[in-house]
Structure formats: C-alpha cells, structure tokens
Amino acid sequence: MKQSILQIHPGDNVWVALQNIPAGTAVSNGAQTVTAIRDIAAKHKIVAGSIPKDAPIIMYGVLVGLANEDLPAGELITTRNIRHASGQFSVSGERHAEWTPPDTSPWKNRTFMGYPRKDGRVGTGNYWVIIPLVFCENRNVQLLHEMLVKELGYREPSPYESMLQQLLRDFRQDHSAATATLTLPTRTFPNIDGIKLLTHTMGCGGTKDDARTLCGLLAGYITHPNVAGATVLSLGCQNAQISILKEEIEKRSPGFDRTVIYLEQQQVGSEKELMTQALQQTFEGLTQANNWQRQPAPLSKLCIGMECGGSDGFSGISANPAVGKVADILVALGGSVILSEFPELCGVEQELSDRCVTTDMAARYVQLMRDYASRAEAVGSGFDSNPSAGNIRDGLITDAIKSAGAAKKGGSSPVTDVIDYPGWVQRSGLALLCTPGSDVESTTAEVGAGANIVLFTTGLGTPTGNPVTPVVKLSTNTILARKMHDIIDLDTGTIINGEETIDEVAARIMEMVIDTASGNYQTKAQVLGQDDFIPWKRGVSL
Incomplete structure (x- = not known):
C-alpha cells in the first residue's frame, strides 16, 4: 500500500501528504497517528501534533514558519494560519566541511565525448554565438542569425508549419499537394551544433556597473567551453564597450584563443557595410570552428x-x-x-x-x-x-x-x-x-x-x-x-x-x-x- 504521509526529518512537526487525504482519514507515522480535520491535497502539509500560536513550524529540521493561531493535530497549513519565518545565521568559527563521499565506482572510469579546449575545460557542445553589446544592435544580430541559420541548415522543422500548410491546402482546396512535406537543407558545418543568438535589453541606459556586469556575463558565454566562437556587434556610444568586454574575457581566459569578431556600427558606417563584414567574417570563423571534434x-x-x-x-x-x-x-x-x-x-x-x-x-x-x-x-x-x-x-x-x-x-x-x-x-x-x-x-x-x-x-x-x-x-x-x-x-x-x-x-x-x-x-x-x-x-x- 502506498505511504500516505512523510515526515522528512525526525524533528519536523508537520508531515507531507504524498497523496490526497480526505477529511476524517487517520494517517500515521510509526507510533503517531492523527486524523485529518479537512481534506489535505497531495503535496500539502498536515500538522503532526498541536502547535500553539506563534510557535515554530519545523520542516527539514529547520524553522520554516510561525503559527498565526493555535493549530490542532490534523490541520492543514495554509498562508492564513502560518507565516514565513527563518532561523538566524552568522559566521561560525567552526567548519563543518567534512563529509562522506558516495560510492563512485560505477562512474570512476566513465567518460563523455566532449570538445576539449586549450584552457583545459571541455565542452558538451560546439556553438557559434552572435551577441549585441547593446540592445540597439538586436535587429542587426537577428538579421545575421536568421540568414546563417536558414542557409547553413540549422533551421529546425516546426510541427506547426505542417499544420499551417494543411490549413492553407484546405483553404485553397488544393488536395493534390496533400502529401507535400517541408524539406530542409543539409548542415554545411556538421561539427557545429548550432548558431545561437544572445539578444537582451541592456548595454546602455543603466549604471556603469550594470554595463560591466553585462560584459562579464557575455564574456562568460564567449569563453564558455561549449562555444567555438562569437560575433559581437556594437553600436559604439553605449556604456558596454568592446574594451570592457575584452577585459572581462581576459580575466576568465588569459590569452583566449578562440575566434571573436568585433564590429562597431558607428565606426564601420552603413548598415549594409556592417552586415557585409559580419556575414563574411562569421562565415570564415564558422569554417574554422567546424574543425573541432568530440573526444573522450x-x-x-x-x-x-x-x-x-x-x-x-x-x-x-x-x-x-x-x-x-x-x-x-x-x-x-x-x-x-x-x-x-x-x-x-x-x-x-x-x-x-x-x-x-x-x-x-x-x-x-x-x-x-x-x-x-x-x-x-x-x-x-x-x-x-x-x-x-x-x-x-x-x-x-x-x-x-x-x-x-x-x-x-x-x-x-x-x-x-x-x-x-x-x-x-x-x-x-x-x-x-x-x-x-x-x-x-x-x-x-x-x-x-x-x-x-x-x-x-x-x-x-x-x-x-x-x-x-x-x-x-x-x-x-x-x-x-x-x-x-x-x-x-x-x-x-x-x-x-x-x-x-x-x-x-x-x-x-x-x-x-x-x-x-x-x-x-x-x-x-x-x-x-x-x-x-x-x-x-x-x-x-x-
């Protein structure tokens, strides 16, 4: 018979309902038995013993709330009858860092097939990322991404496309095309798992700290072991500057050796020239990134x-x-x-x-x-x-x-x-x-x-x-x-x-x-x- 309640820690004064418990049902945890006062839905908590008003609610062996009223055994805890509370904490002089590691023998000699990088880390994927340094460049990076994904074979079929095609066929009463299927191009670069877009709403308009923080996050993605290379588009006048991004990259991976393409629109000039350079340089970067292969x-x-x-x-x-x-x-x-x-x-x-x-x-x-x-x-x-x-x-x-x-x-x-x-x-x-x-x-x-x-x-x-x-x-x-x-x-x-x-x-x-x-x-x-x-x-x- 499936267990109906669980006491997570010996010191807990509420139990977890593992299944729906109708009102009037007696539930027990070893020697202790209580009767549900009202219906207790699975996942919710039932009071194991009477709890006075303002007394602690204990789960997982820690303080998780205080009673707003006297709670009889068998009561359901709700946002009405208890309130949030947590224990005090401080820096203790004692360290409790000892532990007993689990048995790792089934995994000790196991490996995975990943992409080894020169900084010693290993990727579980091999992606190219396209990044705007400021939200003003979102349109340009989206356009670049759309072209590359479509033409290089990274566009994945959607089940809704075939649904729409069927609706269109029905509307046009063109049943002769009923067996038509969506065809997709073969990937040009089989060792590149995808071309990904990292659009955002930041880079300017916030604090200087926000700009550097954004550059730090983007540097984390550019240097990530799952990333083979990146194209970065900057407007030029924003707080999040290319120079800051380069500093953050160097912090994370000194002498970083993977390909990063930097283009600044206000320096390059027209959108056409920016997109032309971005497309040409990114394609060249992809040909190099395709040389990475998985290894144990x-x-x-x-x-x-x-x-x-x-x-x-x-x-x-x-x-x-x-x-x-x-x-x-x-x-x-x-x-x-x-x-x-x-x-x-x-x-x-x-x-x-x-x-x-x-x-x-x-x-x-x-x-x-x-x-x-x-x-x-x-x-x-x-x-x-x-x-x-x-x-x-x-x-x-x-x-x-x-x-x-x-x-x-x-x-x-x-x-x-x-x-x-x-x-x-x-x-x-x-x-x-x-x-x-x-x-x-x-x-x-x-x-x-x-x-x-x-x-x-x-x-x-x-x-x-x-x-x-x-x-x-x-x-x-x-x-x-x-x-x-x-x-x-x-x-x-x-x-x-x-x-x-x-x-x-x-x-x-x-x-x-x-x-x-x-x-x-x-x-x-x-x-x-x-x-x-x-x-x-x-x-x-x-």
Whole structure:
C-alpha cells in the first residue's frame, strides 16, 4: 500500500501528504497517528501534533514558519494560519566541511565525448554565438542569425508549419499537394551544433556597473567551453564597450584563443557595410570552428548547474535530493557543481555557511545573503515574497519551506567557492553562485559561470532552456511527466510512488547526463529550440 504521509526529518512537526487525504482519514507515522480535520491535497502539509500560536513550524529540521493561531493535530497549513519565518545565521568559527563521499565506482572510469579546449575545460557542445553589446544592435544580430541559420541548415522543422500548410491546402482546396512535406537543407558545418543568438535589453541606459556586469556575463558565454566562437556587434556610444568586454574575457581566459569578431556600427558606417563584414567574417570563423571534434573526456570535466523552476510540494523530497545525490557523485569524481538562487536558500544559511571550507568564504556567503535581502527590503519586498502563486497552490506555503527543499539540489559536500554574479567557476567542488530565484535569470547566470550541463527540476512544468548548454528537465511527480511529456526529460516521481529510491533515480540521471554531454541525447528544450537568455539587472535605469 502506498505511504500516505512523510515526515522528512525526525524533528519536523508537520508531515507531507504524498497523496490526497480526505477529511476524517487517520494517517500515521510509526507510533503517531492523527486524523485529518479537512481534506489535505497531495503535496500539502498536515500538522503532526498541536502547535500553539506563534510557535515554530519545523520542516527539514529547520524553522520554516510561525503559527498565526493555535493549530490542532490534523490541520492543514495554509498562508492564513502560518507565516514565513527563518532561523538566524552568522559566521561560525567552526567548519563543518567534512563529509562522506558516495560510492563512485560505477562512474570512476566513465567518460563523455566532449570538445576539449586549450584552457583545459571541455565542452558538451560546439556553438557559434552572435551577441549585441547593446540592445540597439538586436535587429542587426537577428538579421545575421536568421540568414546563417536558414542557409547553413540549422533551421529546425516546426510541427506547426505542417499544420499551417494543411490549413492553407484546405483553404485553397488544393488536395493534390496533400502529401507535400517541408524539406530542409543539409548542415554545411556538421561539427557545429548550432548558431545561437544572445539578444537582451541592456548595454546602455543603466549604471556603469550594470554595463560591466553585462560584459562579464557575455564574456562568460564567449569563453564558455561549449562555444567555438562569437560575433559581437556594437553600436559604439553605449556604456558596454568592446574594451570592457575584452577585459572581462581576459580575466576568465588569459590569452583566449578562440575566434571573436568585433564590429562597431558607428565606426564601420552603413548598415549594409556592417552586415557585409559580419556575414563574411562569421562565415570564415564558422569554417574554422567546424574543425573541432568530440573526444573522450573524464567526468571530472563536467560542471553542472543545479536549477529549479515551477517547484511544488514534492520538489524537496524527489527531484531535488536526487540531483543532490548526482552533485555529490560529481564532486567526489573531481567535477564542479553550481548551486544558485540565493532567495531560495533562505532559512538554510547557517548550514551552508558552516559547510564553507574557510571562514572567509563563509563570511562572503553571509554578506551576500544579507546584502541581497536588504536590497529586496529597500524596495518594499523581501525573501518572504518569493513563492509564486503556483508554488503556494502546490504546497510551498512559505519561502523557508521552498528554500529548505530547494537547497537539497546542492547535495552534502563542502562548499569550495562562493561567487558573486557574474563570476565564474575556478575550482572543482560545490560553488554557491549569487543569482535571483527567477529560473531563466539564474540558469543564464549558471551557464555564464561555466555550467556545461544544467539539471532543472520542476513540479509544475516550465519549458526553460539555454542557447549553449543543454538543460535536462526533471519532473518531481509522474502526473506532470505524463501531462507535459514534451518538455520533461526524466521523471523522478517514481520516488514518491515508492517505485525507486533516490540512489536509483540518481543513477538514471547520471546516465542521461553522460548521454547528453556526449551529444547522444537531445534534451526536450533543445528539440523545442527553447533558447532562453535573460541577464540579471541589479541596478536602476538612468
């Protein structure tokens, strides 16, 4: 019989409903039994024992809220009867960086087929990127991209095109063409996985810090191991200058040797001359980039970004701990892992601070969290505003509940680096990267920091992808995996159903990571052409 509730941590005073629990149903956790006072929907939380008004609500062993009223055993927790609260945190003099690595024997001698770069990193793809340094150039880069994608064979067929063709045939009553099919050109450059566009709305009009931050993020993409070369178009008068971008590239990869084409419209002259030079030089760059070929690489060359979006009440007990197990395996193999979304680490700051390998690193993390929270409060908000309507509807009542489950994506290894946006990974192990909770902005930042694979967990279903890094989408529940099968790559709901353990699901994820990194598996986001790119703007517009 399927288990109806789960107590995540021995100290928790609320349980998670694993299935719908009708009012009047008795549920038990070992020796303790309570009766549901009202209907409890799956993913939501039931009070395990009476909780007085203003007393703490504990989940995952940490403070996640306070009771707004006396809560009897069997009550459903809601936004009405509890409020957000999280524990205090500080920089402890003690380090808790010791851990027990998982068994890596199944993966120790495994490799993936990647693109080795001269800086020692290995790409899981081989892309050419076209980048505007300022939004004024968006039209020109879009035009360049459209021409190259169409003529070089990178235009992917859409199922909606054949649908439209059928509608047109029906309208014209031209049934003789009913068997016509869309034909696509063969790729001119078979070793180039795609030509990608990184349009944005920044580069001028904001602060000088915003301009340099944008250049840092773009430099992260240009030097990314998945990128073979880039074409950069600049207007010329904006804050984000080519010289700043070159400085940021040199910081990340001294003596950078891949092809980058820089063209400035106000210096070149007419649009026709700009586009002519861009097309000619980019084509030449593509012919050189096509010489890269996949070669075997150890799994230690993987850098995985851990991301979530559209989370639900099962995220923290299925998909997130499963990818957390993958994180631990990869760290034990010498690889790199990125945990971001700082607003969704609210309430677990002390644990993560204590896991930092040095006191200075812990102090940096604590300061970044406090500064971020202060900026949110300065504009009349706060981390308590983080849960979305969908999060709340599916059982994530407070930010601390959401955060305690979200942090599971980072596994249990020591924190070896703390990075502010738009920084980059420079050492192996688990890195904390300061980003917003917004999944696209955070994924954009993780890739800019060097993630060559992203594991993205979702309970509600989000189509997020990235232009240059494969985003593997993992559902927290089987219902979602079946309903939105066109965006979900792997179902971890088997953990909730009792069909698999976290370790078994983690092993399946590892296999998918290797296949994806080798180019043998196209993620659903890649198939759909879901190339989301949104830089994080921290400053104000001027």
